[in-house]
Amino acid sequence: MKILIVDDDVASAKILEGILSSYGRCELATSGSEAIDAFGIAFESNDKFDLVFLDIMMPGLDGHGVLREIRTIEDDAETDRKRRVRVVMVTAVDDPQDVMNAFRNQCDAYLVKPIEKSQVIGQLTKLGLLEQDDV
Ligand SMILES: [Mg+2]
Numbered sequence: 746m747k748i749l750i751v752d753d754d755v756a757s758a759k760i761l762e763g764i765l766s767s768y769g770r771c772e773l774a775t776s777g778s779e780a781i782d783a784f785g786i787a788f789e790s791n792d793k794f795d796l797v798f799l800d801i802m803m804p805g806l807d808g809h810g811v812l813r814e815i816r817t818i819e820d821d822a823e824t825d826r827k828r829r830v831r832v833v834m835v836t837a838v839d840d841p842q843d844v845m846n847a848f849r850n851q852c853d854a855y856l857v858k859p860i861e862k863s864q865v866i867g868q869l870t871k872l873g874l875l876e877q878d879d880v
Pocket of ligand 1: 752753754800801802803
């Protein structure tokens, strides 16, 4: 599994990388534009990302903007809905409006910081990305 971790806070990104590196190859991006570049390059190659952890609050292009851009890239390529990258939105605030916006923009799951390993594993399991043996 190939995973893109997007967070302007490098410490948060590293925490996720520490959890996720047992389950897949991780790449880190520290801004929205860096995330779009990494996603786009992988999308054009035959080495697409399977999963994105996407921080919502980032300066410049935020997580909602990145999510919209990812879905636009996929729609433009007429990607089958079932084959779209799974996106887990991550934020520091448990803000219902943020949750609504994220789901309207078609993410797959939602995590609130501070990130706990059990939360992350729970989401991966729900998304069907883990074998029983991995848990
Ligand atoms: Mg942030």
